[in-house]
Amino acid sequence: MNLTRTFTEATPLLLQGLRITVLISVLAILFGTLIGFFSCLIGLSKLRGLREISAVYIWIIRGTPMIVQAFIVYFGFPQLIQMFNPAFRISAFTAGLVTLSLNAGAYISEIFRGGISAVDKGQIEAARSLGLSRSITMVRVTLPQAIKIAIPSMVNQFIITIKDTSILSVIGLADIVNKAKVYVGASYQFFTTYILVAVYYLVIISVLMLVSQRVEKRFNYERKKL
Amino acid sequence: MKEKILIKGLYKRFGKSDVLKGIDLAVKEGEVVCVIGPSGSGKSTMLRCMNRLETASGGVIIVDGIVMSDKRVNINKARENIGMVFQSFNLFSHLTVRRNITLAPVELKKKKREEADRDALALLKRVGLEDKIDAYPHELSGGQKQRVAIARALAMAPDIMLFDEPTSALDPEMIGEVLQVMKQLATDGMTMVVVTHEMGFAREVADRVIFMSDGVILEEGLPENIFSDPKENRTREFLKRVMPA
Numbered sequence: 001m002n003l004t005r006t007f008t009e010a011t012p013l014l015l016q017g018l019r020i021t022v023l024i025s026v027l028a029i030l031f032g033t034l035i036g037f038f039s040c041l042i043g044l045s046k047l048r049g050l051r052e053i054s055a056v057y058i059w060i061i062r063g064t065p066m067i068v069q070a071f072i073v074y075f076g077f078p079q080l081i082q083m084f085n086p087a088f089r090i091s092a093f094t095a096g097l098v099t100l101s102l103n104a105g106a107y108i109s110e111i112f113r114g115g116i117s118a119v120d121k122g123q124i125e126a127a128r129s130l131g132l133s134r135s136i137t138m139v140r141v142t143l144p145q146a147i148k149i150a151i152p153s154m155v156n157q158f159i160i161t162i163k164d165t166s167i168l169s170v171i172g173l174a175d176i177v178n179k180a181k182v183y184v185g186a187s188y189q190f191f192t193t194y195i196l197v198a199v200y201y202l203v204i205i206s207v208l209m210l211v212s213q214r215v216e217k218r219f220n221y222e223r224k225k226l
Numbered sequence: 227m228k229e230k231i232l233i234k235g236l237y238k239r240f241g242k243s244d245v246l247k248g249i250d251l252a253v254k255e256g257e258v259v260c261v262i263g264p265s266g267s268g269k270s271t272m273l274r275c276m277n278r279l280e281t282a283s284g285g286v287i288i289v290d291g292i293v294m295s296d297k298r299v300n301i302n303k304a305r306e307n308i309g310m311v312f313q314s315f316n317l318f319s320h321l322t323v324r325r326n327i328t329l330a331p332v333e334l335k336k337k338k339r340e341e342a343d344r345d346a347l348a349l350l351k352r353v354g355l356e357d358k359i360d361a362y363p364h365e366l367s368g369g370q371k372q373r374v375a376i377a378r379a380l381a382m383a384p385d386i387m388l389f390d391e392p393t394s395a396l397d398p399e400m401i402g403e404v405l406q407v408m409k410q411l412a413t414d415g416m417t418m419v420v421v422t423h424e425m426g427f428a429r430e431v432a433d434r435v436i437f438m439s440d441g442v443i444l445e446e447g448l449p450e451n452i453f454s455d456p457k458e459n460r461t462r463e464f465l466k467r468v469m470p471a
């Protein structure tokens with residue numbers, strides 16, 4: 001066990017992996033939030049068919065392990081599509097991103113739904129009594145308050161998404177865990193390498209938490225001027 | 227005088243329970259009608275049927291010539307003309323007082339932002355709160371919140387104002403300031419329907435008092451008649467409970 005040696009030897013490799021981890025996390029959080037937002041709106045639609053789509057999507061994602069979802073996206077679907085288009089290929093990164101985004105999207109959809117239903121009904125009645133339509137009320141009254149309510153759970157989900165990227169090393173995503181495995185295979189520096197990996201995760205997630213604290217403050221109109 | 231609100235045979239059912247069992251009511255332009263009665267008698271439900279926050283199960287409701295009970299009416303347009311003030315204020319908690327007041331007029335393109343801002347200030351002067359224009363709702367006392375809520379409703383320049391127990395959530399020392407604003411509104415000729423437990427206000431300001439019990443209007447008349455000489459037993463019992471002599 002030699003921390004300095006591991007540090008100097010492994011760092012270039014781990015940083016390559018870290019780049020991928022951060023990139024796929026940021027993209028998955030972005031896409032996951034978009035998917036979650038639309039899934040939530042669809043889920044609140046007046047049309048039953050639309051509501052069902054959202055419900056089935058959430059049911060499937062929540063009811064299956066992400067590793068199985070990743071296998072289906074990376075190994076399963078390509079095989080299916082190759083029956084029609086033999087040249088079809090999907091990279092581990094793309095498959096990982098699709099899996100991670102769909103996964104985060106389902107949970108974020110539920111978080112948004114919870115936020116919206118936690119908004120005081122009186123706020124909505126007041127808006128409607130002024131003549132504001134359902135949609136204007138949603139955009140100008142319900143959503144701003146729902147998002148504020150949802151922020152802590154959203155941050156929690158973002159943290160889970162960042163950590164879930166590590167699962168994708170099993171389909172060959174070249175993330176930090178994958179790189180660490182490669183280095184450990186050659187150097188047998190298990191302890192120091194994985195401690196280093198843990199520290200990198202801690203750093204990313206601490207940065208996220210700091211950013212989210214600032215965002216939360218911005219949204220906290222209840223304390224803005226006290 | 228013209229009828230501003232006309233209700234004929236209003237029925238409202240929640241599931242299996244009949245909450246309103248045939249209400250007939252006419253409110254003339256500029257009239258102030260106070261609705262009293264025990265809790266659970268359907269006062270709020272009747273009021274909320276007037277702007278269709280609740281949909282009637284039967285009967286006809288006509289407000290300012292618009293048949294509110296008709297599914298085809300543009301309900302949003304109709305509601306612009308009917309202000310409502312709630313027991314729990316329901317100020318938009320994420321918006322300043324100014325934005326609470328200007329949201330609807332600006333969104334509904336009744337006014338430009340600058341004009342709406344100017345009107346908001348004028349309305350706040352009217353309710354005595356111009357210094358609170360940049361405050362958030364949580365920074366206001368209950369009485370102040372309710373006065374802002376009245377200003378917010380007035381910003382749409384409605385012809386009719388509905389009040390559902392506007393002072394019931396207030397500390398006693400704040401009731402007066404809200405009633406004062408309402409009294410001024412009545413003097414200015416606003417058509418008002420006020421559900422209230424403030425018998426002093428009803429006696430002084432109402433043109434007519436309505437006593438509701440068990441989903442019907444049991445008795446109505448001039449305030450002096452209802453308060454001094456109620457015809458119905460249940461009215462008498464109710465008044466004895468809320469105004470022990």
Ligand SMILES: Nc1ncnc2c1ncn2[C@@H]1O[C@H](COP(=O)(O)OP(=O)(O)O)[C@@H](O)[C@H]1O
Nearest residue numbers: 240241245263264265266267268269270271272
């Ligand atoms: N949304 C609702 N669903 C079911 N029952 C309701 C609903 N709103 C009111 N009620 C019932 O209708 C009756 C009348 O209520 P309400 O109009 O609020 O009376 P009041 O305002 O006179 O106290 C009560 O028994 C109440 O429980």
Ligand SMILES: [Mg+2]
Nearest residue numbers: 269270271391
């Ligand atoms: Mg009530």
